[in-house]
Amino acid sequence: MLIKRKRGWEIPEARVTPEHVFFNRRQFMAASAGAVALAAVKPARAEADPSAGLYPARLNPAFGNAGRPVTGEADNVNYNNYYEFGTSKQIAEAARALPIRPWLIVIDGEVEKPTTIAIDDLFKQVTFEERIYRHRCVEAWSMVAPWTGFPLKRLVEIARPNSNARYLRFETFNRPDVAVGQKDGLFTSFPWPYIEGVTMAEAMNELPLMVTGAYGKPLPNSMGAPLRLHLPWKYGFKSIKGIVKVSFVAERPVSFWEQLGPREYGFWANVNPEVAHPRWSQASEEVLGTGERIPTQLFNGYGAEVADLYKGMESEKLYM
Numbered sequence: 001m002l003i004k005r006k007r008g009w010e011i012p013e014a015r016v017t018p019e020h021v022f023f024n025r026r027q028f029m030a031a032s033a034g035a036v037a038l039a040a041v042k043p044a045r046a047e048a049d050p051s052a053g054l055y056p057a058r059l060n061p062a063f064g065n066a067g068r069p070v071t072g073e074a075d076n077v078n079y080n081n082y083y084e085f086g087t088s089k090q091i092a093e094a095a096r097a098l099p100i101r102p103w104l105i106v107i108d109g110e111v112e113k114p115t116t117i118a119i120d121d122l123f124k125q126v127t128f129e130e131r132i133y134r135h136r137c138v139e140a141w142s143m144v145a146p147w148t149g150f151p152l153k154r155l156v157e158i159a160r161p162n163s164n165a166r167y168l169r170f171e172t173f174n175r176p177d178v179a180v181g182q183k184d185g186l187f188t189s190f191p192w193p194y195i196e197g198v199t200m201a202e203a204m205n206e207l208p209l210m211v212t213g214a215y216g217k218p219l220p221n222s223m224g225a226p227l228r229l230h231l232p233w234k235y236g237f238k239s240i241k242g243i244v245k246v247s248f249v250a251e252r253p254v255s256f257w258e259q260l261g262p263r264e265y266g267f268w269a270n271v272n273p274e275v276a277h278p279r280w281s282q283a284s285e286e287v288l289g290t291g292e293r294i295p296t297q298l299f300n301g302y303g304a305e306v307a308d309l310y311k312g313m314e315s316e317k318l319y320m
Helices: 025-041 073-078 119-123 152-159 256-260 315-319
Strands: 104-109 115-118 129-136 141-151 167-172 195-199 209-214 228-230 243-249 284-287 293-295
Touching (some): 104 152, 115 119, 152 243
Parallel strands (some): 104 243
Antiparallel strands (some): 141 209, 167 195, 167 243
């Protein structure tokens, strides 16, 4: 008989999904059946990652210490929010169904010349580095990861936006043929594809990283391969995975979770222990894989790096 023991740092799903998008019994049964069927296939990547030879990258000493131990690789790979593959945290196997080559990135909007570029051709235009960053989930758990990638501001330089560009709008893949969470008839209340956004000022800060790898090797599918964003001073849902499009736009994007629950998941989503989520406190966080509970830091501890980004703004807007 199989006995499943919950780990101390697992958070009940009822605390994760906004009430207005909870699934009814029929939807839940359909989603569960789809997830089981997908897992039974045990898909694998179609080919080896051609970028494997680029790892490990040189550690950037400015971001070489997160002030806490690095979270175990197995914990990070196997405990993820990735709703494209279901609402369970254990989506690593299902995520293997997503082909990561070929992979094209569309760069459009208010740019000098809209373009579509293959992911490996993009990699030839950047320099990889490793950064050890804290990651704080809106669900009040956290981790530390050694990410590999390149600064977001380098992507801005490649895109050459014009003066009308005030925001970057990121879009993830939409592949219901392989992503059970996007399949027609299952999570129909979800506005696929996943959308996120940042201001141009945020994009040009030193912290944002376009992530291509972790733990000295290419990024696993479950962590957002082949390209994701990491914004260490914001809640984790801002760090979009599986990016296929970056648009430079004049109007502020309405992000995925903002569409579903604007009272709970706003555009800014900067970490602040004094501003509670409507359904739980953000004053502390549980460290993934340890069961330890620690105080949450303003801006996840990166306040000095982002201090100049929000001067003159109404403070209550920064954490929503």
